[in-house]
Amino acid sequence: MKIKFHGAGKEVGRSCIEIAFSSAGKIHRVLLDCGIKIEPEGMEHPSKIENVDEIDAVFISHAHLDHTGHLPNLVHQGLECPIYCTAATKETTRILLEDAH
Numbered sequence: 346m347k348i349k350f351h352g353a354g355k356e357v358g359r360s361c362i363e364i365a366f367s368s369a370g371k372i373h374r375v376l377l378d379c380g381i382k383i384e385p386e387g388m389e390h391p392s393k394i395e396n397v398d399e400i401d402a403v404f405i406s407h408a409h410l411d412h413t414g415h416l417p418n419l420v421h422q423g424l425e426c427p428i429y430c431t432a433a434t435k436e437t438t439r440i441l442l443e444d445a446h
Contacts (some may be wrong), residue, residue: 346364347364347366348362348363348364348365349362349363349365350362350363351363351391351392351393351394352380352382352389352390352391352392353378353380353411356382357382357411358381358382358389358411359390359415360377360379360380360406360411360412361376361377361378361379361380361391361394361415362376362377362378363375363376363394364376364377373401374400374401375400375402375404376400376402376403376404377403377404377406378403378404378406378412378413379391379403379405379412379414379415379416379419380409380410380411380412380413380415381410381415383410383411383414388414390415390418391415394419394422397423397424398422398423398424398425400419400424400426401426402426402427402428402429403419403424403426403427403428403429404428404429404430405429405430405438406430406434407434408430408433408434408437408438408441409441410441410445413438413441413442414441414442414445416428416438416442417442
């Protein structure tokens, strides 16, 4: 198993953790959260995630933009995997992302 912090490793904001593991001879990659950090100077995004189209799943812990705000960028880059979260997180994330647009 490999864990890579694309953000939030030593800060608040930009939460994005990639976990890669092998199962049945195949490498799987999942993300835990995918957020942004809003600063007076602008937004900070997670570090570059390679081969976004090979991500198997995204798990969202909760709806705050520091955990969800980078999702539209990943979709634009080719993310097509399932995104797992609670129904309340899904609805709140939808509202927050529309409002942030």
